[in-house]
Amino acid sequence: MNRTDRLYAIREELRRAGPAGRTAERLAATFEVSTRTIKRDISTLQHSGFPAWARPGPGGGYVVDPGATLPPVNFTEAEVAGLAAAAAVHRDQPFAEHLRGALNKALSVMDSGARERASSLTDRIWIDATAAPASAKVERSLEHALNEMRVITLDYVDHKSAATTRRVDPIILALTRGHWYFVGHCRLTDGIRWFRTDRIIGARLTKERASVIPVDAIGAPPSSASSLTDR
Incomplete structure (x- = not known):
């Protein structure tokens, strides 16, 4: 697990622990x-604004502000089947690992009977996912670049097999015409470019903050497309 993934996982572990905290x-x-x-990672989270603090004394540890935790959530069998279907469709695609994590969390809070009913329902859903995947390492780097708004260096091979290395400010991830694209401002060409993720052979996250470019800078989407917020 790299440090970025570990920071996220520590944050979620402290949220789950609630007032009990974790040493x-x-x-x-x-x-x-x-x-x-761990102490260095907690300090990093605190400096980034995450509301965690050390509780001194016997039985102490790190706790998180109750406002940063979620109350108990109940999932129906159909809701879990929906998560499972989404995870299957997006297998080996951006944010798939996080989607599977959400599915596992949902399953972990269901009783055995509800899990069995959800499993019975998912057995009746078939998925034929055909979008070409990027490598897992590339996917994680693209996700972090977009989530943290950091410049990313891409090794890219275009449709003519020409290889280039580019520094890119992320704008969006888009699934269209059967392919995932990483869309951003390419500093090499000083323009907005659509990079097919399965043609990205290397991706390295930099420490440089990316320029915040509005989504409408890439132009109007097709009439059949919309962001997840609009769906």
């Missing part, structure tokens, strides 16, 4: 790192 030792054992690494 540095327990977090270190969970993520197989040293307690010094």
Whole structure:
């Protein structure tokens, strides 16, 4: 697990722990790192604005503000089947790992009977996903670039087999015409470009903050397309 993924996982672990909190030792054992690494990671989260603090004394540890946690949530069998269908459609696609994580969380809070009914329902849903995937490492880098709005360096091979390396400010991820695209402002050509994710052979996240480019800068989407917010 790289540090960015671990920071996210620590944040979610503290949210799940609620008022009980987690000691540095327990977090270190969970993520197989040293307690010094955990303390450094918690400090990073705190400086980024995450509301976690150390509770001193016996039984102390790190706790998170109750406002950053979720109340108990109940899922219906159909809702879990919907998550499972979405995870199947987006297997090996951007944010698929996080979607599977959400599905596993939903399953973990269901009783055994509800899980069996959800499984029976998902057995009746077939998916034939054909979109070409990018590598898992590339996908994670693209996700982080978009989520954290950081410049990313791409090694790209175009339809003519020409290879180039470009620094890109992320704008959107788009699924259209049977392919995923990473859309951003290419600093090499000083213009907005659509990069097919299965043609990105390398992706390296930089520490540089990306320019915030409005989505409408890429032009109007097809009439059949919309953001997830609009669906």
